Amino acid sequence: MRLLYYPGCTLYSKAQNLDRCGRKTAERLGVTLDELPSWNCCGAIFNTGSDDLAGQVGPVRVLAKASQLGDKLVTLCAACYNVLKRARARLDAPGNKLERQRIVEFLDEKMERDVKVVHYLEVLKQDIGWEAIRSRVVMPLHNLKVASYYGCLMVRPREVLDFDDPDNPMVMDELVATLGGEPVRFEFKTECCGGYLVVNRREVAEGCSMRVVDNARNWGAELIVTTCPLCQYNLEIAQKRGRAEAQIVPVLYFTQLLGLALGLPQKDLGFEDNKLDPVGFLKEKGLL
Amino acid sequence: MNRTPEEMVREIEILSGQRIADCYQCGCCSAGCPIGTAMEPPPSKAIRLLQLGRVEELLESEGIWLCASCLVCGTRCPRGVDYARIAEACRLLVLRTKRSVVDPDVVVPADLEDVPQQAFIASFRKFSV
Numbered sequence: 001m002r003l004l005y006y007p008g009c010t011l012y013s014k015a016q017n018l019d020r021c022g023r024k025t026a027e028r029l030g031v032t033l034d035e036l037p038s039w040n041c042c043g044a045i046f047n048t049g050s051d052d053l054a055g056q057v058g059p060v061r062v063l064a065k066a067s068q069l070g071d072k073l074v075t076l077c078a079a080c081y082n083v084l085k086r087a088r089a090r091l092d093a094p095g096n097k098l099e100r101q102r103i104v105e106f107l108d109e110k111m112e113r114d115v116k117v118v119h120y121l122e123v124l125k126q127d128i129g130w131e132a133i134r135s136r137v138v139m140p141l142h143n144l145k146v147a148s149y150y151g152c153l154m155v156r157p158r159e160v161l162d163f164d165d166p167d168n169p170m171v172m173d174e175l176v177a178t179l180g181g182e183p184v185r186f187e188f189k190t191e192c193c194g195g196y197l198v199v200n201r202r203e204v205a206e207g208c209s210m211r212v213v214d215n216a217r218n219w220g221a222e223l224i225v226t227t228c229p230l231c232q233y234n235l236e237i238a239q240k241r242g243r244a245e246a247q248i249v250p251v252l253y254f255t256q257l258l259g260l261a262l263g264l265p266q267k268d269l270g271f272e273d274n275k276l277d278p279v280g281f282l283k284e285k286g287l288l
Numbered sequence: 289m290n291r292t293p294e295e296m297v298r299e300i301e302i303l304s305g306q307r308i309a310d311c312y313q314c315g316c317c318s319a320g321c322p323i324g325t326a327m328e329p330p331p332s333k334a335i336r337l338l339q340l341g342r343v344e345e346l347l348e349s350e351g352i353w354l355c356a357s358c359l360v361c362g363t364r365c366p367r368g369v370d371y372a373r374i375a376e377a378c379r380l381l382v383l384r385t386k387r388s389v390v391d392p393d394v395v396v397p398a399d400l401e402d403v404p405q406q407a408f409i410a411s412f413r414k415f416s417v
Contacts, residue, residue: 010406200303
């Protein structure tokens with residue numbers, strides 16, 4: 001199976017481990033992710049102002065580019081998923097015909113068809129299937145208690161994203177169980193990490209992130225998995241700055257955990273880019 | 289600007305696509321906001337200020353700049369009011385007077401070196417002219 005793939009800005013630099021593990025695990029599972037040629041940044045956050053058409057041009061251009069090559073676009077980054085999907089919905093809203101016409105006419109790229117934006121987790125569940133993934137696990141994550149942290153961008157706004165149960169999404173938990181691990185129930189799986197407030201109000205973002213980490217830890221999590229480079233950064237850096245080593249819960253991208261279970265070589269897992277080195281912990285657990 | 293408070297509230301309604309009068313002040317939004325006590329005014333109080341025509345007070349407040357767009361407030365609102373969009377409309381009114389709250393030229397001290405691009409782009413799009 002070949003699928004069109006949109007990496008986005010952060011996966012080309014600070015989150016190369018999310019990108020590389022995504023591509024390599026897909027390969028192991030029989031899926032080739034074909035990178036969308038000459039893509040541009042989606043904008044990283046969705047602009048909601050009703051007259052703010054300029055903010056829509058970036059993501060709509062990505063959709064137009066993709067429409068020339070396929071009818072489905074896969075994302076790995078939760079923010080790209082959120083922005084592209086909301087741009088798609090805004091374009092398609094019945095009251096927005098004039099706006100759609102103005103943006104589409106502004107672009108050089110022709111909108112050939114309505115591209116569906118999907119997340120790699122949806123590909124794993126719906127296109128590949130848990131059974132097929134389970135059959136390829138070479139390093140089962142036995143006795144590993146994992147909290148799946150979805151954050152905001154995967155599930156809200158609920159009527160547009162329609163990703164999973166918006167209050168209690170389970171896709172990543174199902175993946176953890178498929179890989180032999182033990183999904184941890186915790187209340188804060190869709191609470192905000194503080195997001196981009198880390199740029200100018202770090203203490204506020206850290207407060208949000210620590211609440212998520214503490215909640216997961218109180219429910220017994222030994223490891224947290226994320227889908228978003230900003231969640232990943234916030235959860236790691238807040239702990240690094242504010243917690244004693246003994247209390248730290250390592251944080252991995254879900255693709256890193258998947259890669260570990262599928263037996264990717266350690267050089268492809270990209271642990272050196274994690275802010276909290278998970279290698280010691282994973283060795284202790286017999287996973288490395 | 290020289291607009292009446294009523295005109296400004298109307299502009300916020302158009303920019304946000306929300307009706308200010310729809311809010312009946314149950315406070316669900318403020319209770320669920322992850323920024324919590326740091327946000328002043330919190331969502332329900334901010335909407336109350338608009339209902340009372342105290343627009344300038346809200347535009348001068350810090351609260352509208354402390355939103356991370358997590359959308360919990362609007363998701364939980366029993367009246368379907370999306371405060372994140374109202375806050376964005378308020379920010380747009382301020383930003384369109386050419387006043388940035390986050391200045392990309394001064395915001396990058398060494399401890400932000402590792403911050404993902406995504407955070408900078410999002411922050412500048414929400415908080416800078």
